[in-house]
Amino acid sequence: MIYIHIPFCLRKCNYCAFNSKIGNEAEKISYVDALIEEIISRGDGSEVETIYFGGGTPTTLTLAQLEKILHAVEENFHVDERAEITIEANPGTVISIRNEELGIRNELVPNYLCGLKDLGFNRISLGVQSFDDALLKIIGRIHTSRAAIDSITLAKNFFANVSVDLMYGLPNQNLNHLRRDLELIKNLDVAHVSIYGLEIEPDTKFFELYNNNQLPLPDDDTCADMYDFITETLPAIGYRRYEISNFAKNNFESRHNIGYWTGKKYFGFGAGAHSFDGKLRTSNVRDVATYIKANVPIVEEIVTRQAAMEEFCFLGLRMIDGISAKKFYDKFDEKIFDIFGGVIKKNHQLGLLEVDGDKIFLSKRGLALGNEIFADFLL
Numbered sequence: 099m100i101y102i103h104i105p106f107c108l109r110k111c112n113y114c115a116f117n118s119k120i121g122n123e124a125e126k127i128s129y130v131d132a133l134i135e136e137i138i139s140r141g142d143g144s145e146v147e148t149i150y151f152g153g154g155t156p157t158t159l160t161l162a163q164l165e166k167i168l169h170a171v172e173e174n175f176h177v178d179e180r181a182e183i184t185i186e187a188n189p190g191t192v193i194s195i196r197n198e199e200l201g202i203r204n205e206l207v208p209n210y211l212c213g214l215k216d217l218g219f220n221r222i223s224l225g226v227q228s229f230d231d232a233l234l235k236i237i238g239r240i241h242t243s244r245a246a247i248d249s250i251t252l253a254k255n256f257f258a259n260v261s262v263d264l265m266y267g268l269p270n271q272n273l274n275h276l277r278r279d280l281e282l283i284k285n286l287d288v289a290h291v292s293i294y295g296l297e298i299e300p301d302t303k304f305f306e307l308y309n310n311n312q313l314p315l316p317d318d319d320t321c322a323d324m325y326d327f328i329t330e331t332l333p334a335i336g337y338r339r340y341e342i343s344n345f346a347k348n349n350f351e352s353r354h355n356i357g358y359w360t361g362k363k364y365f366g367f368g369a370g371a372h373s374f375d376g377k378l379r380t381s382n383v384r385d386v387a388t389y390i391k392a393n394v395p396i397v398e399e400i401v402t403r404q405a406a407m408e409e410f411c412f413l414g415l416r417m418i419d420g421i422s423a424k425k426f427y428d429k430f431d432e433k434i435f436d437i438f439g440g441v442i443k444k445n446h447q448l449g450l451l452e453v454d455g456d457k458i459f460l461s462k463r464g465l466a467l468g469n470e471i472f473a474d475f476l477l
Contacts, residue, residue: 099357100149100171102133103368104156105386108191112238112307115299117370117384118154125386129369130163132390134170136367136382141174148182148354155225157187161213168217182353184221184261185214189249190241192224211256221259221352223292224249228265229279236269238303250286259350261290266324268296269304269314276324284335289350293328293343295321325466342416342460342468359413361406369393377401403430404477407437412472420452420459434458441474 106121106129107114121129149171156164164185171177192211214222226246228234234242241249253260264279283291296315298308307313316324329339337345341359344352357364366373370384379399383389401409407430414421426434435442442458445451450464450471464471 099354099362099364100146100175101354101364101366101368101371102149102151102156102167102171103366103371104151104153104159105129105369106153106158107155108158108188109238109240110303112236112303113296113299114238115302116154119386121158121386125390126159126163128390129386130159130166132393133167133368136393137167137170138174140365140367141170143174143176146171146175146177146181148357149177149184150354151185151219153186155188155191156185157191157210157214161210161217164214165217182221182259183219184223184352184354185219186223186225187249187253188225188240189246190239193245193249193252211253215256220257221261222253222257223261223263223290224253225263226250227263228268228271228275229282230271230275233268233271233275237265247282247286250288254286254288258289260288261292261350261352262286262288263292263294264328265294265296266328267316267321271316271324272320273323273327276327280328280331280335283332290344290346290352291332291337293332293345295325322466329465340418342418342465356417359416361410361413372398374401406430407432408475408477411438411475415458415460415472415475416468418459418465420457423456423458437477438475445471445474 103117105118106126107118109120110118149168151164151167168183211222224246225239227237227239229243229246231243250260250262262283264283266276268275296304298304298313304313308315332345333339336347338348339345340351341355344355346352363376364374366382368382369386369389370382372379372381373395374380377400378397379401380395381398382393382395399405407426410426410429411421411434421434423434426432442451442453445464446453450461450467452459452461452464460468460471
């Protein structure tokens with residue numbers, strides 16, 4: 099697995115705490131050069147089944163820049179011919195819209211999507227967040243509802259695997275907004291949907307507004323109703339829930355993200371990117387200018403046997419199918435009930451965990467309280 103971080107955006111969204119920034123063309127050129135240098139220096143020819151370009155907004159780079167990065171990966175790793183290769187995109191960067199302030203180009207945009215396909219990308223993840231123009235303006239997105247719909251429609255001409263991100267718990271949002279969102283999702287017939295509840299993070303515009311009591315957020319009960327509505331409606335319209343926040347048509351689950359949740363090794367390239375080799379977790383320096391000048395990976399954690407057991411449980415439990423007692427024994431030569439029996443029993447009695455033969459998984463109620471349950475598995 100390979101993750102490649104592209105930190106550039108056309109504008110910073112009001113809720114965003116990701117490692118992203120508005121970059122000029124010269125900075126992008128220097129960053130791509132540094133990224134390729136890192137890929138070459140760390141490439142070891144190992145097998146790669148998934149590549150994921152995240153950000154930021156990777157589609158702020160040119161096709162030529164993306165091609166150079168992919169070429170470096172292919173030259174230094176063995177990329178499986180059936181590899182899932184994903185790129186995240188803002189709808190405002192892949193369709194023809196006019197926005198002089200942000201400098202969004204409005205010519206030959208369909209050629210960009212065609213170019214992505216020609217480069218080898220076979221999955222695109224569109225950060226729609228909402229189909230309501232008023233909400234999009236509040237959260238600071240550069241696209242409109244019409245642009246979101248058009249970008250999905252256009253992307254489907256080039257990609258069978260189109261994923262859409264949706265958010266809930268936004269300022270002034272209500273259930274009617276989400277009813278319209280999911281009706282559009284149904285009609286647009288995308289392959290995959292990821293849902294995210296708004297979190298107020300430090301160093302964001304929303305954090306400042308929230309602390310000044312200027313952010314009209316829906317109350318907890320309304321947010322819970324939104325969550326219930328989304329998680330009940332998506333399966334009813336053909337999307338199988340395979341992870342707490344992810345829903346897919348048959349065979350369109352994100353192979354890359356499943357790799358994280360099942361403990362696979364991965365390389366992370368770019369500013370702030372994380373890597374895991376099975377025992378050692380490292381990260382790159384977050385600051386883009388520092389990364390360009392001299393990236394020195396930081397050792398974050400040596401994953402102990404105990405930590406590996408904990409991660410097996412709380413990451414695996416994110417999956418709807420849960421974790422396997424046999425796989426735990428095969429991996430650690432220990433019985434899961436000898437290590438976590440008390441935790442499992444407690445949450446089973448509370449109706450948050452289900453045990454069915456070899457499988458241990460979150461109940462319907464447990465899916466809404468995942469973080470609390472996961473914390474119990476920290477020995």
